[in-house]
Amino acid sequence: MEFSIKNKFIKKSKMKKSWKDRIFDITIYGIAIVMILMIIYPLWFIIIASFSNPADVSNGKVWFWPKEWKLDGYMELIKQDIIWRGYLNTIIYTIVGTIIALFVNIPAGYALSRKELFGRKWISTFYIIPMFVSGGLMPTYLVIKNFGLLDTFWVLVLPFAVSAFNIIIARTFFKSSIPETLWEAAQIDGCGTFRYFLTMVLPLSKAILAVIGLWTAVGIWNSWFDAMIYISNENLQPLQLVLRRILISNESLLGTASGELASELRRLSEMMKYAAIVISTLPIMCLYPFLQKYFNQGVMVGSIKE
Structure with a gap:
């Protein structure tokens, strides 16, 4: 019984994170997400630009989706x-x-x-x-x-x-x-x-x-x-x-x-x-x-x- 109580206490203590740990995790995840977007977005932009009107691309009208599809x-x-x-x-x-x-x-x-x-x-x-x-x-x-x-x-x-x-x-x-x-x-x-x-x-x-x-x-x-x-x-x-x-x-x-x-x-x-x-x-x-x-x-x- 005493051993099981200690295990529950240890699990609860591991589950509870201090506010410093939470800020650190949020910062790390935020940096990771930004880096992923910095890698993925240029690739995605090339794909949508290949289906878009070059005039729309040069005028900044194409960001996340082609304004009109062209092949x-x-x-x-x-x-x-x-x-x-x-x-x-x-x-x-x-x-x-x-x-x-x-x-x-x-x-x-x-x-x-x-x-x-x-x-x-x-x-x-x-x-x-x-x-x-x-x-x-x-x-x-x-x-x-x-x-x-x-x-x-x-x-x-x-x-x-x-x-x-x-x-x-x-x-x-x-x-x-x-x-x-x-x-x-x-x-x-x-x-x-x-x-x-x-x-x-x-x-x-x-x-x-x-x-x-x-x-x-x-x-x-x-x-x-x-x-x-x-x-x-x-x-x-x-x-x-x-x-x-x-x-x-x-x-x-x-x-x-x-x-x-x-x-x-x-x-x-x-x-x-x-x-x-x-x-x-x-x-x-x-x-x-x-x-x-x-x-x-x-x-x-x-x-x-x-």
Whole structure:
């Protein structure tokens, strides 16, 4: 009886918060809500602006909902045949590039996490140096040209597959999350290194696989500068570069037009800009919620001190 009374007293004391605690909670929740709105509202504004009249947007008449719904920007983009080709190219680049990046970076990170690896510190230093010092654009271009990768599909997925940052993150994850006793138990059962990595380590590494995969996929999806430098074939250009070309061509036409034609082109150009942002970011935004759980777990790996 006395024990139950103490438990009730403890529960009541925990339930009762002082006015300082309540003010602190209200402040924290208020700051969190403001930060969420600061992130969500620009995204929402881009979406509603893509369906709105550019004149209403520029005059400040569009805040939370389109004054009148218009699909002109999306219709003009959909009419462009190169949009669909660019979409397909970007999807293929993203899938293949992400698979290759995981295939390269995850085993490298695991190898560097093993204490028995000969020259582990020197190899780690070899990976860290390129994070701060790069060869530059011209040497990279010459290397890619000498390997015969210019104007090919593989130029966007092979040369930049290795990421020193991702390797270091994967190494930290394996060192902090995979217990050494698991390897010792696997050795007792006659499990070799490759079998241990494939059957035991990888199934326990979903978090880091999701994080590195998401980082790589977003980077490839949003990349346009590498394609502009290394690809001139229109059939191989990704979506981001195709959208850039369309918008630049619209600006050129706008400079040569006048009168009502110029105002109409200006209106379509503004709507197409917003529509292009929505079209290019929508797949990644749809993919992120499914990987958010693993992303939140793995993104903290880099904060662990070795």
